Amino acid sequence: MKVGILGGGQLARMIALAGYPLGLKFIVLDPDANAGAAGLSEHLLGAYDDPALLAELAEKADVVTYEFENVPAHVAEFLSSHTLVYPPAGALAVAQDRLLEKNFFRELGIGTAPFAAADSLADLENAMADIGYPAILKSRRMGYDGKGQAVLRSAADLAAAWDSMQGAAAIVEGFVDFQREVSIIAARSPSGEIAYYPLSENRHRGGILRIAECCDKDPAQSLAEDYVRRLLEKLDYVGVVALELFDAGGTLLANEFAPRVHNSGHWTIEGSETSQFENHLRAILNLPLGSTAPRGYAAMVNFIGGLADDAQLLNIANAHLHLYDKVPRKGRKVAHATIRTDSEAAYRAGLQQLADLAAAADNS
Amino acid sequence: MKVGILGGGQLARMIALAGYPLGLKFIVLDPDANAGAAGLSEHLLGAYDDPALLAELAEKADVVTYEFENVPAHVAEFLSSHTLVYPPAGALAVAQDRLLEKNFFRELGIGTAPFAAADSLADLENAMADIGYPAILKSRRMGYDGKGQAVLRSAADLAAAWDSMQGAAAIVEGFVDFQREVSIIAARSPSGEIAYYPLSENRHRGGILRIAECCDKDPAQSLAEDYVRRLLEKLDYVGVVALELFDAGGTLLANEFAPRVHNSGHWTIEGSETSQFENHLRAILNLPLGSTAPRGYAAMVNFIGGLADDAQLLNIANAHLHLYDKVPRKGRKVAHATIRTDSEAAYRAGLQQLADLAAAADNS
Structure with missing residues (x-):
C-alpha cells in the first residue's frame, strides 16, 4: 500500500516513520527539495496545486492525506475524484474558514467564545x-x-x-477568561470506530505552542470526548483530528480544530501505546485503531528558532529527541523533545530541564 | 551526519527508523534492489565487497556499521582505513569464528559447553x-x-x-543440559559508558528464534551483565552487542555473541525506554546512551515463512506490528510483532494470541 501526503514537512515525516513498520510506502508532494519527509518517501517536487503532479500523486497513491488544512478546495476535489482522500474534503472546508468553523461548533452544541x-x-x-x-x-x-x-x-x-x-x-x-488551553486528539476509522487520546494541556508563547502535557484521567476528558465525537460523526470523519479547547472553570469552549495530526499530540509517540501518527494511518487504511492508553507521564517541548546540543539533551534521563531536518531560523519549529517516565517527580524535573533548554535555544 | 550500513535488510531498516528522529541520514550497501531499508536511505546496489561501492560508502558515511557479522576481513579493513567503523573489526574477527569465539569466552572466564x-x-x-x-x-x-x-x-x-x-x-x-536460553543486549560508547538491557528469554524452534520475552529483575541479570561487560571492555567495543547464554540452573554458559543489533532485542522498540536500535546509533556517534529500563511487560514474536492478516493482528490489544517489506517464503523471517502492557494477565493473553497467529502463518 502506498500513502500519498500533501506536504512533506515534519508531520509527513513522522507519519512515514510510523508507517514503515506497518509495511507502507509513501509519496509526498512538496515544493521544498529539502522537505523533512523527502528521504523517507518518493518526493514529487513542485507546487501543491501543480496539475501534473497531483495527477501523479492520485495515480500512485492508494489513499491520500495531508499535513496542513489549507489545501485548496479544487485540489481536494481533484484528488477525491481520482483516489481515496482522508480526512474528507468537507472537514477541510470547515476548518479553513474560522466563521464556518465557529458556526459549525454552535450547530453541534459546542460552546465557543x-x-x-x-x-x-x-x-x-x-x-x-x-x-x-x-x-x-x-x-x-x-x-x-x-x-x-x-x-x-x-x-x-x-x-x-x-x-x-x-x-x-x-x-x-x-476574549475568554480561561484557566488553561487543552486539546483532544481522536481518530475515527471508516467503520465508525473512534479512539480518544488523553487530553493535552497546552502552553503557548507568542502564539506558538511551546509545551503539551498528557493529562491522564483529566476531569474535562469526558466532555471533550463528547464534543470531538459530535464533530467526527457530523463530518463522517476519517483520520486523526485535534480539537483545541479553552477550559474556563469546567466549561469547555472550542477554539478551533485541525483535520490532521497535531503538534499537541507529539508526546503520543512515546507517551501513548499507539502514536497519533500510527492511528492516523490505521484509520485511513480502515485497520483496527490502536490503544491510546498513556504510558506513564509524558510531555512534549517544542524547539522554536534554535536547537539544543544533542548530547546535552540526550543526557536528560528519559528524554527523547525528534529532529525535523530543518535549518533553524527565527520562529521556526525545528524539533521537539519528549519526556516520558513512570515517576511524577522525575517527570517534573525532566520537563523543566527540557523547557530550559528550549528557552535557551529560542531566538524568536 | 550520515551513517553507512553494510546490509540493507530489516536490521538496517529498524536502525534507520530509529535514526531519523536523531537527525541522521543513511546510506546502505546491499545487493538486493528490494532491500527493506532501501526506501529509507541512499542505496548502493551491489556486492558487499564491491571495491567501488565500498569506496563510495566510506566517502559518504561519517561512520559505518553493519547488520551481519560475516563481513569479510578485507572489507572491514578497507572501511576502517577510510572512515570510522563500529563495532570494531576485532569483534568481527572473533564473532566470525566459533573456535576463536569459544576460546575468547574461556580467556575471559566465561563458562561454555x-x-x-x-x-x-x-x-x-x-x-x-x-x-x-x-x-x-x-x-x-x-x-x-x-x-x-x-x-x-x-x-x-x-x-x-x-x-x-x-x-x-x-x-x-x-550438549548442555540447560533450563532456558537467554541473551543480554548491551551498548557501549567510545567513552566507555555501558547500558545493559534486561535479559531476554528466548524460545527457538527448528534452530530459529520464535519468541523473546523481556525478563525484568531476572536472577541471572547481574552475572550476565558481568560477562558482557568483560567482553565489551576486552574488545574495546562500540555499539550494541548481544550475548547468547544457556542458563543451566543458575550457571550461565556462553553460546555465542553477535556484534550487532539482535533479533532477541526487537521488543526494546516498545518495551524499553530506548530501543536497541537507537542506543546502537547513540553509541557509535558517541552520544549519551538512553535508559534501557523496561516499560511494563514485553515480548516479541517472529513471523517465519508467512504473515498474519494485518487487521487480525492489530485487533490484539497492545500488539505492535513490524513488517520488513520481504516477500514470504519458507523459513524466511518476514516480520515480528510485539506485545507490551502494564498488566501481566493481559501480557500472557496477548503473547499467546500472537504466538498462535505466528504458528498458523508459519509454513516452514
Whole structure:
C-alpha cells in the first residue's frame, strides 16, 4: 500500500516513520527539495496545486492525506475524484474558514467564545457592541501560529486592526477568561470506530505552542470526548483530528480544530501505546485503531528558532529527541523533545530541564 | 551526519527508523534492489565487497556499521582505513569464528559447553572421548539459524557429520543440559559508558528464534551483565552487542555473541525506554546512551515463512506490528510483532494470541 501526503514537512515525516513498520510506502508532494519527509518517501517536487503532479500523486497513491488544512478546495476535489482522500474534503472546508468553523461548533452544541462576522469596518464596529473588549480580530482564512490576527483593546484599535486585514473577510471573537488551553486528539476509522487520546494541556508563547502535557484521567476528558465525537460523526470523519479547547472553570469552549495530526499530540509517540501518527494511518487504511492508553507521564517541548546540543539533551534521563531536518531560523519549529517516565517527580524535573533548554535555544 | 550500513535488510531498516528522529541520514550497501531499508536511505546496489561501492560508502558515511557479522576481513579493513567503523573489526574477527569465539569466552572466564577443534575426522573422533555424546558439530565459520550443523548421537554419526562439513574447519561442542536460553543486549560508547538491557528469554524452534520475552529483575541479570561487560571492555567495543547464554540452573554458559543489533532485542522498540536500535546509533556517534529500563511487560514474536492478516493482528490489544517489506517464503523471517502492557494477565493473553497467529502463518 502506498500513502500519498500533501506536504512533506515534519508531520509527513513522522507519519512515514510510523508507517514503515506497518509495511507502507509513501509519496509526498512538496515544493521544498529539502522537505523533512523527502528521504523517507518518493518526493514529487513542485507546487501543491501543480496539475501534473497531483495527477501523479492520485495515480500512485492508494489513499491520500495531508499535513496542513489549507489545501485548496479544487485540489481536494481533484484528488477525491481520482483516489481515496482522508480526512474528507468537507472537514477541510470547515476548518479553513474560522466563521464556518465557529458556526459549525454552535450547530453541534459546542460552546465557543462570543463571535461575529466582520466583512467591513462598519460590521466590526457594530459587532463590538455585543462582544465587548478585549477581543481579537482574525482573518477568516489562512493564518496560523498567531499570524493574521489583531488584538482589540478599545474602540480606538478598530480602524488599524481592520486595515491590517487588508480587505480579507474576518471574524471577531471575544476574549475568554480561561484557566488553561487543552486539546483532544481522536481518530475515527471508516467503520465508525473512534479512539480518544488523553487530553493535552497546552502552553503557548507568542502564539506558538511551546509545551503539551498528557493529562491522564483529566476531569474535562469526558466532555471533550463528547464534543470531538459530535464533530467526527457530523463530518463522517476519517483520520486523526485535534480539537483545541479553552477550559474556563469546567466549561469547555472550542477554539478551533485541525483535520490532521497535531503538534499537541507529539508526546503520543512515546507517551501513548499507539502514536497519533500510527492511528492516523490505521484509520485511513480502515485497520483496527490502536490503544491510546498513556504510558506513564509524558510531555512534549517544542524547539522554536534554535536547537539544543544533542548530547546535552540526550543526557536528560528519559528524554527523547525528534529532529525535523530543518535549518533553524527565527520562529521556526525545528524539533521537539519528549519526556516520558513512570515517576511524577522525575517527570517534573525532566520537563523543566527540557523547557530550559528550549528557552535557551529560542531566538524568536 | 550520515551513517553507512553494510546490509540493507530489516536490521538496517529498524536502525534507520530509529535514526531519523536523531537527525541522521543513511546510506546502505546491499545487493538486493528490494532491500527493506532501501526506501529509507541512499542505496548502493551491489556486492558487499564491491571495491567501488565500498569506496563510495566510506566517502559518504561519517561512520559505518553493519547488520551481519560475516563481513569479510578485507572489507572491514578497507572501511576502517577510510572512515570510522563500529563495532570494531576485532569483534568481527572473533564473532566470525566459533573456535576463536569459544576460546575468547574461556580467556575471559566465561563458562561454555565443553568444546574442541575438529580439523579432520581423526580430530573429531579423538575429541569425542572427552566431550561425550550427544554433541554437535558446527563449521567454524558462517552458518546461522541452525545451518551448517550436525548432531552427533553416537560414534556411528561421526563420519557422515564430518562429510557434511565438506572439508570446512569445524568445532565440536558437548550438549548442555540447560533450563532456558537467554541473551543480554548491551551498548557501549567510545567513552566507555555501558547500558545493559534486561535479559531476554528466548524460545527457538527448528534452530530459529520464535519468541523473546523481556525478563525484568531476572536472577541471572547481574552475572550476565558481568560477562558482557568483560567482553565489551576486552574488545574495546562500540555499539550494541548481544550475548547468547544457556542458563543451566543458575550457571550461565556462553553460546555465542553477535556484534550487532539482535533479533532477541526487537521488543526494546516498545518495551524499553530506548530501543536497541537507537542506543546502537547513540553509541557509535558517541552520544549519551538512553535508559534501557523496561516499560511494563514485553515480548516479541517472529513471523517465519508467512504473515498474519494485518487487521487480525492489530485487533490484539497492545500488539505492535513490524513488517520488513520481504516477500514470504519458507523459513524466511518476514516480520515480528510485539506485545507490551502494564498488566501481566493481559501480557500472557496477548503473547499467546500472537504466538498462535505466528504458528498458523508459519509454513516452514
